[in-house]
Amino acid sequence: MASYSTSVTPSSHLAAKLAPPRAISSHFSSNPNSLNISFPLKNGSFKLRRNAPSITLKTLFAHDPKAAVVTKDTWEKSVMNSDAPVLVEFYASWCGPCMMVHRIIDEIASEYADRVSCFILNTDTDFPVAEVYNIMAVPVVLLFKNGERKESVVGTMPKEYYIAAIERILKS
Numbered sequence: 001m002a003s004y005s006t007s008v009t010p011s012s013h014l015a016a017k018l019a020p021p022r023a024i025s026s027h028f029s030s031n032p033n034s035l036n037i038s039f040p041l042k043n044g045s046f047k048l049r050r051n052a053p054s055i056t057l058k059t060l061f062a063h064d065p066k067a068a069v070v071t072k073d074t075w076e077k078s079v080m081n082s083d084a085p086v087l088v089e090f091y092a093s094w095c096g097p098c099m100m101v102h103r104i105i106d107e108i109a110s111e112y113a114d115r116v117s118c119f120i121l122n123t124d125t126d127f128p129v130a131e132v133y134n135i136m137a138v139p140v141v142l143l144f145k146n147g148e149r150k151e152s153v154v155g156t157m158p159k160e161y162y163i164a165a166i167e168r169i170l171k172s
Contacts, residue, residue, distance in 0.1 A: 066109035070119035080147040097156040101139040
């Protein structure tokens, strides 16, 4: 039985691709909120210096929100005793899909400003209100008329879903 031995020498192009990656170096400063990371690149070194600010709802909007904030303290006056139909988005600050719904609710708040009051409620800080309406996941949009819950839209939906629910409330 014959045995064969093959030796392969990679070309310089392939050898460069097979070379082990350069190390990524990082260090932490004395400030725990400051992070300095250096990534070695072909053309030199790219440095990213980052101070980690806390993220709030205001930070996530490039503009001022049109929908007002409602809390457990203002719920009765703003929602239950309102003469106009009311739209309330239940959200959480950590919820990515909620940010998409915020944009839609802001558009609706502008378009329906004279006919519908639009509010947002943070379920993390005002859980008792969310508990009354059995809000188990966010985002959820509830529509009220004369203090009574009339419609709900669960999850992130296209703007047309919210508009259709509002139009049904306005016609009733």
